[in-house]
Amino acid sequence: MSSPHTVRWGIMATGWIAESKKNSNPMFCKDLLTDPACRGVSDVRHEIVAAASSTSKDRAQDFLAETIKAPGSPRAYGSYAELVADRDVDIVYVATPHSHHFQNAMLALEAGKNVLCEKAFTVTAAQARRLVAAARARRLFLMEAVWTRYFPLSVKVRELVRQGAVGPVYRVLADNSFANGAGDGERVTFADAHRMVNPDLAGGALLDLGIYSLTWLMQILYHLQPEADREKPVVAAAVNKYPATGVDESTALVLTFPRHKSMGLGTTSLRVATDPDGPFSGGPAIRIQGAKGEIQVQGPAFRPLQYRVVLQGGGGKTEVVDCPIPRDDRAGWGHGMFWEADEAARCLRDGRLESATLPLDESVVIMEVMEEALRQGGVEYPELITTDVFDPQSPLNTGKSS
Ligand SMILES: NC(=O)c1ccc[n+]([C@@H]2O[C@H](COP(=O)([O-])OP(=O)(O)OC[C@H]3O[C@@H](n4cnc5c(N)ncnc54)[C@H](OP(=O)(O)O)[C@@H]3O)[C@@H](O)[C@H]2O)c1
Structure with missing residues (x-):
């Protein structure tokens, strides 16, 4: 039997979805670190090799060592820019608020990284189109993390x-x-x-x-x-x-x-x-x-x-x-997020740049629908988070906005 294809993840942000607080629900990192055999998977596996917090390096360190107890010697960074520059990272998981997704995912793509980006993909449809164009131009993998589709x-x-x-x-x-x-x-x-x-x-x-x-x-x-x-x-x-x-x-x-x-x-x-x-x-x-x-x-x-x-x-x-869903409540894994991670890993292994289960053009249509609904409802968001001009120095990338 051939050995599983290993994907090395970099985790961008240390909030609720990325972490695994005892009583919280979503637990992407814990699911990622679980033995794939728990769900009958043997062809891919996952490692977390780095994490970044825009708040401080200590927070990223604490997240890796204490919150998710990542094995090995993963690196902790106090900025998203350092994370995307890490040569050992195959794919960046963007786990910041949706306001930040466009700038943060672009930061990763511009650095040559594949990206799994939390939902909602972006704030506007134009941002989604920009991300897709950037990924395609660089021949990088990009996927919106709508985990439910992979159940x-x-x-x-x-x-x-x-x-x-x-x-x-x-x-x-x-x-x-x-x-x-x-x-x-x-x-x-x-x-x-x-x-x-x-x-x-x-x-x-x-x-x-x-x-x-x-x-x-x-x-x-x-x-x-x-x-x-x-x-x-x-x-x-x-x-x-x-x-x-x-x-x-x-x-x-x-x-x-x-x-x-x-x-x-x-x-x-x-x-x-x-x-x-x-x-x-x-x-x-x-x-x-x-x-x-x-x-x-x-x-x-x-x-x-x-x-x-x-x-x-x-x-x-x-x-x-x-x-x-296979789970172990005491160990804190088994939310169901491993299936989307497996999909991303298989795409990377096979050289596929997007997931057929949620193609990028469909993510764009989804953003068009939500944008239109919010327009009809008169909901408006500020320019900082709706611009589709990438700025590596945006406060959304440097963490200086909070
Ligand atoms: N798939 C799911 O089931 C699911 C569930 C919940 C959330 N989500 C998605 O995941 C994303 C994050 O949600 P969350 O609940 O994890 O959010 P959260 O707990 O508020 O964490 C977001 C993290 O983003 C970073 N961040 C950077 N700038 C920030 C700012 N100005 N304000 C707040 N946080 C900032 C912070 O991490 P650092 O300080 O480390 O940079 C923060 O801990 C959202 O897009 C959400 O829709 C998905």
């Missing part, structure tokens, strides 16, 4: 739709919402400076949470269209703004694909919850509705663990399929 559950559901399990799909409904407020319609629980609601950090429900509702709409209604007959959606959106900061607190998107006679309704909110009382308490977060029946996916939309197939005239029989 075995998502792969299976796409396969079922492709095979016509519920007939032609005419409608998809998807929600990703969390109730974060006291209920008085004024303040949610996030401080105004928190990236979830801070316009300077591209806050708001759509870019952070609604992207997962949109993920389901797009991976079924757009991604599965025959390539020769691709049709971008027509977008109609409604937005309620968060009074304290002006970002979107609740957004509804209607996407129509007139030629394909299909439509998707995606919703997101910081005020109400998809599942108000724990897993499965709100019914399916996603309904993929075809002429013969529907596939229902239990939420949360970003990390689904079960789907059901309900056929018309099925006599009350429902096929229920559980798709558990």
Whole structure:
């Protein structure tokens, strides 16, 4: 048996998604460092060889040694510029707030690094197009880290739709919402400076949470269209703004694909919850509705663990399929982020510059949809984070903005 292809990661930023605090959910680095055999993978493996914090080298050191306990002798940097200059780094994982993604991913690409960039990919569609052009011009790998697309559950559901399990799909409904407020319609629980609601950090429900509702709409209604007959959606959106900061607190998107006679309704909110009382308490977060029946996916939309197939005239029989994620709660791994990392590793191994599961042109369309929805809702972000002019000295790259 040949030895696995090893990919050496550089981690850009030491925040919530990159780390693995005991009670936090997303744990990219812990998932990355887990033995791939846990998920039946033997052809690729991952190493973290460096991490950078824009705050200080000590913070990066502490992150590597204490928070994620990275094995070996990974290097700690006190700037993103040093990280992207590290010759041993094959790929940079950009884990900064979305406001920073364009400048930070460009910094890495300009330094000749492959990039896996957290969602939302960018703040504007023009930024996304710039990133894609930069990666293609340099023949570097670039991928938006929409981890849900790589779940075995998502792969299976796409396969079922492709095979016509519920007939032609005419409608998809998807929600990703969390109730974060006291209920008085004024303040949610996030401080105004928190990236979830801070316009300077591209806050708001759509870019952070609604992207997962949109993920389901797009991976079924757009991604599965025959390539020769691709049709971008027509977008109609409604937005309620968060009074304290002006970002979107609740957004509804209607996407129509007139030629394909299909439509998707995606919703997101910081005020109400998809599942108000724990897993499965709100019914399916996603309904993929075809002429013969529907596939229902239990939420949360970003990390689904079960789907059901309900056929018309099925006599009350429902096929229920559980798709558990291998995990070890004590060790802190098993969120489901390893599958996207494996995809990136296989692309690098095979010389593929983008993932067929989420092609770059599709990431651009996704940004076009979100930009249009926010435009219709009157949400605006500052010039510093919407410019599509790369500046290595931007405060977003040097950490001097916070
Ligand atoms: N895939 C998922 O499930 C998932 C879940 C959560 C978040 N995310 C995405 O991951 C990204 C980061 O989210 P997060 O929750 O990890 O954010 P976070 O906890 O606020 O961390 C962001 C990190 O970015 C760096 N940073 C640089 N400039 C900053 C500034 N002006 N303000 C705040 N942070 C700054 C900081 O690290 P240094 O000081 O080390 O530079 C900070 O710790 C977002 O785009 C988010 O959408 C994805």
